[in-house]
Amino acid sequence: MAVRRFGLIAEADARVLEPGSTVELEPGGHVTPLAWDTLRARRITVVPAGDVDPSLPDDLAPATPAARIAIGADHTGVALKGVIVTHLRQSGRAVTDHGTDGPDAVDYPDIAARVGRAVARGEAEAGIVIDGAGLGSAIAANKVRGIRAAMCTSPTLARYAREHNGANVLALGAALLQPAEALEIVDTWLGTTIREPRYLRRLLKIRRLEDER
DSSP states (O other), X not given: OOOOEEEEEOHHHHHHSOTTOEEEEEEEEEEOHHHHHHHHHTTOEEEETTOOOTTSOTTSSOOSSOOEEEEEEOGXXXXXXXXXXXXXXXXXXXXXXXXXXXXXXXXHHHHHHHHHHHHHTTSOSEEEEEESSSHHHHHHHTTSXXXXXXXXXXXXXXXXXHHTTOOSEEEEETTTOOHHHHHHHHHHHHTOOOOOHHHHHHHHHHHHHHHTO
């Protein structure tokens, strides 16, 4: 299906677009504030004109902006998870908390699997997993088919993870980050779009690797 191109996207336009689709915005184009709200709710990605390769599957790139977030943490990440959940909800995003919520020890693969499956099934547009270092949760989440999880310790890594690698799950280490640092990473990650066809082609190759299992 050809990607639709707009010079102006008004709220009425956003309402009739296919949920989860991608549209192009012409140079100098404009999206009205009400249209942005509707686009987020309908999981529609807006990219600059000429950035879409029609030969690539529509569902390769993570939805941007992401409005529905799945989050989970083991016992070491409960406090940081709470800070992030509050921040995301205050920004208008819908957040599903997959636990845990107390100090009793839990196994990070179980939490990461819940978050990864929520993203893979389309129940969430992005996932965040937290443990002590973030490494174990990233490894576990990546075992879920369709998940590309990246552990990030800086906004720069978060931007690369999204823009170059299309990460749909972000892994954070509660022992490595202060809350303010983590929020900056989360905001950068959620606010970055993967656009260039060369990066999307590489995501297609990653998807094909899963078929070789």
